[in-house]
Amino acid sequence: MPTPLILKFDDIRAEMLPLVGGKAANLGVLTTAGFPVPPGLCVTTEAYRRVTEQAGLDDVLDALAVTRADDVKALNELAARARALVLSAPVPGDIAEAVRRSAHGPVAVRSSATAEDLPYASFAGQQDTYLNVVGEEAVLDAVRRCWASLWTDRAVAYRAAGGIDPRAVRLAVVVQEMVQSEIAGVMFTANPVTGRRREAVIDASPGLGEAVVSGAVNPDHFVVDVATGRITERRLGDKRLAVRSLSGGGVERVETAVEGACVTDAQIRALAELGDRVEEHYGSPQDTEWAIDPGGALWLTQSRPITTLYPIPRHSASERPDGMRIYFCFTVAQGLYRPITPMGMSAFRVLSSSVADLVGTPVADRLEGAPQFAEAGGRMFLDATGIMRSRVGRALFPRLLDVMEARSATVLRGLAGEPRFSMTQRSVRPALRRLVRNAARFRIPSRAVRALLDPASAHRRADRLRAALRVRLASPVDASSLQRLDRVEQILGTRAIPLLPEIFPGAAAGFAMLGLAYRLLGERARPGELQTVLRGLPHNVTTEMDLALWHLAERIRADDGAVSLLLGTPAAELAGRFHAGSLPGPVQKGLAGFLEVYGVRAVAEIDLGVPRWSEDPTHIIGVLANYLRLEDPALAPDALFARGAAEATAMIRTLGARAGGVRGRAVRFALGRTRALAGLRELPKFIVITVLAAMRAELRTIGADLTARGLLDSPGDIFSLTLGEVRTALAAVSGQSASAGTAPPYPVTLRALVSERREESARELRRRHVPRVLLSDGTEPEAVATAVPVDGALTGTPASAGSVTGTARVVLDPVGAHLEPGEILVCPSTDPGWTPLFLTAGGLVMEMGGANSHGAVVAREYGIPAVVGVARASEHIVTGQRITVDGTSGTVVTG
Template structure:
């Protein structure tokens, strides 16, 4: 149960804990680590096995994470009072006397839930310095064990979704008589810059720096170890700073990732290392020898989670269909994947003045303020401009004006032709009803490209006519009408699949509301339980049939639906029941979504008349043509969302086939569950079907995906040195963004990070980092929308306009600067958010 620290490196992590394992590895690699010994987790388990320990552990396992506090406090009290077995006590005392008889030691916790790649647990478990004598050592060891159940540690484990009942080892080390100590980061933990070293140091023991008890000397070093920032009369000399930077870089190379290091110089000037762990907060970025800029595909697609491996492979295939257009704007031809975060290399567009403005306009139309950041980088001296004279402008396809004119003249016929074409293509993706797993996989392989490129393959003329008609009308009205007024014309647009989905869910809620017993049952039952009953077919008829009809039409959709690997609502309808519960609580005047939509459509028609009447009589011909184009554009605008809906239907069809293949691989015991195929690509699924066991691979990838999913923020633009350039936001007088949907609304903010299970009260203002179609049912009760990214043609803002709610998007840091419950006023015409009640 007692190991020399140098021996701990050869032991499993669950025996010695994260800190001891790292220190042992550093020792074996030749880094200067103070000698010591480890009281292993086996000792802790032996202590916990006595008395009430087993019962208390069982009690903890039976409660949900958010209710674990009381059980944890009982465990803590137990560990502090239960007797330590005599043989264990003797072994600890003898190891201490061999190390430093009556001398000062450091006693440090080393939990199995500590110093993980995605969660450092910094400061969550106890450390005791200057401990002297066997009695004090035993008491400190016991207190380290008890710190496993401190309130802060239990909450941290619950927040980071790690093991609620880990074990803990304890390290006892010779205490360094520190002249100066502190912490070292081999990358800037604030800016993310990998080429900077940050060092904080103060005289005496390093614990004072780590705990925040003193204000340390702060140093920032450059890539060559030169001091960029720091006091001239601080506790560290240039030679010591250089030595720290050098050892930090060695540790980074050894562990393969930027490190957070604790260090100390003793009175003889010798450097000692007392800890090294991953810096867990750095966002993953592509590595490059030269500085390069990247745009996040995740942000562009409106999702704040990493892609699954299958989803990443599908999105790459989808984007290849856009490669000619995208490369003409300065985007890289291929997408880079770093831990599920996908990036375009945009360095060429940033450096090329001829491409930069077009790239910026494209980026802002979908995910503002990305485009403004691109323009900002173009002025950065680190990205010198390249000559653009030899860059041939992208070839513009000749507009088929005659076909657009036909679409304007007969919009319903033009829309119907697109829908028929889409249905024909989707029918070809259905796949075999009866087939072997090999035949199913072959089918998926054969149609994958067609599914991923269906958006580009659908006829575009009617869709283009819908957008172009509004643009031409705006030009005809220029000088008499501003852009936001033209945008207001496109509220309540018909034939949009996403809007129709939201209204279908509202109708299902309305039917349930009429049945008092069903209404009460739904509101009193958890969404997860309702989903299980739905799949089992045991819900009250009005709920069962209403949700089944909804899923038949829209079960292909989901939050983050562009990721092929994400379960659809048909697979797991729990989010649908959460949204239904939200809608069923929306009662009162003005809350009927269908009525609101009809009113928005009527108001838009009246707006067309009002705007075109502003032209003088002498320009009557322009007014007549503008009115015609706006009305026809409204009839065709719903097609904006149709290609994406077709893609989701195609994805759902292929998922059905792949999951059946996954079931066959599970039966062969090469995967644990059918859904594991989403953590492979198609080539690997083929290998699994042929006999290769992928269980370990999938388990690792799933842990990585879950780790990355917990990241709180996703930067839209990042540089290869780790920095995330951003536009400064001043919340003093309010916030500004892109005016995306006209109107003004005042209400209490509701900041939501995940729509699945979220609730928004009628009249509240939805504030989110980004949205995709899976968020839009929340728009039915929201008074307005604010997002950190988004553009005029992104899915969320398109649907917000059609539901008639004001929207301001591309507001940097909105989810941090606005808090739930805060009263804000959103002006979707001016693109502003003001705090407090709007003056009248």
């Protein structure tokens, strides 16, 4: 049966998207479901295919496939060539005749691309629409122009930014009866600004909806609580312009003067009720267009998913808490914006079950994780509702975030004042009992006291723990894949988390001494002076790593051939040569020694699914090359570190003298112990990363087994699965059955599941905004973007004292990033994988974090001014811009 050229809306089904495109598919679905859609039909993608096959687009498509998304000039030139070719292509007679037969009365001719109105990308307004088209030849011409509009500059750029294959898109065309509307507009069935679900947002204006959609008019604006029908917000626009149809075809823009609202309250509620039915039909919030004709009839002219809403965090199948919930994004607080792999998420579920054991609420199924564990968009969220509704949690959790993620702390304190999150656990006794029990179990008080009396003992203990951990994590040689999987789940579920209290007391004692000094000094300490004490801290595993890499660069600098090789060869090629053992001696040996100690680390290292530097040293080699470009000895990182340590020692003497007497001696003792112990702060995370790296190696071995059995294409594919799915697969191939309740059956083949997960991850990687705090109705409390103040200063949390003016370098991903010495690093967040860049940075501006977050700690130790928690810094600041960072006041001045 030949592929149809024309399909009526009644004959279109959702699964026909490749044939009719997104817009027509949705209109067909709405028509079949009985919604008030103006009748129409679709000129299918088969017509576009036959026309463009003659257009000679192949060369343009080949060029587009290899053109970078940021090469706007080249994309525009290619788009223009494609449009010209499509417009000049002849239209076969049967297609032209089919289109002419569709021209009955005034119609709207609208593009319907196959990459349009999708659940993850709306592509709204990227192709063209022609309104009030009258006559057969006019309709045929409008259809041709819609075909060509698949190659508008904006559409081509949008697809390039979204990673859409230019050969994968085709265009259908909707020909739909015109609604000569008296009033029209758009309606979101969820609030696109705050994210709140079941809150309709309606914009309305006289005339055709084009005026509202194109932004040519200030419409009336209404917000409706869908559940009650209550209009919670109304803001009337001036509505000075309307788009109206001309009698002979086409439209005109006319000035209007409409007093009051252009729609009645009854019409607003009817719209909200219609939107609610549409959302219920699709099962997700919708972006709709609507019109009211002269007779008062309400028409739905378009519906597509709202693609900008962040998904609501979901718990495991067995945990569906009631009532409004507060979700705190744990991964963003850890400096990770990118989505976590499914295996990385699965590992954290098991780790969370170990945390639940520590606090006295063991879980039945470790693979599901703690009840408070939730995920959305590939990020981990903590259900903080119980914490914020208890007296102890409300007092302590925001204070902890003050030094880790200050903006989240502010948001949570704001929520604490709302009646719906009123305190329900007023007694401190349950929390106190858990605290005393764990303090006794891990001998935390005695270890903290011993660390204060003898800091060297704390460091010896840490060294012994690291050495013993490497022995314990050594992989067994002859274990089966099921035995290896058992070992992974056991170590993650019972052994990893209890290691942390072994290290915690020393670091905690160090920061307790900093707090004591702060109280002893009071107003005697000026802003930024106590931060100076934290510069050049010894015993910090992350700064030791960065300096070890710098010293390797210094050794390589003595070999001119090695320097030329590193500066003139792509890092990925050098990584391949390293694994082949063919790099020059100083580089090969030095890099091997560095990776022997720090190869467990990576950018986004808390994700077990991410390759470690020992597997792929491309990033580290790129950083080495960057270090070799630093020629000013005064800016050498080891010199800066030593200078920071000297400044810290001098500051301790100054503050002690300023306090004087017994108080001064107490200040010097406290700050001395701070310097001796606070560097241990980074070690607990390094311990966890070491465990994750070892478990990753075990899982890769299992992945190799599944690959050999033909279930996966490569060992690394295992990280797109979960622990439960792997257990099910292994049980199946070994003739066993998975343990009941621990491993859900996978519904499709492993290869298909891996492919689907990778597509999901690729989409989430393009998400630019991840909320810090989210409510279970979708509301993001910090939803309104922070505006740049009138004086141009951005504000955040002071993190490292001092001021610097320099050139900004906005970096969203450190892998392959090139930072010129002295440039100011501007980034969303950081983890230890970023810190090698700090060594040549002149300053730091970070969207996330607080005064004791990872980036802030390392910036202080290197003595570079830093401000963290700066809202949308990577959007307000552009690379090459001159900015001034004041790490004492917490301001960033642009321009």
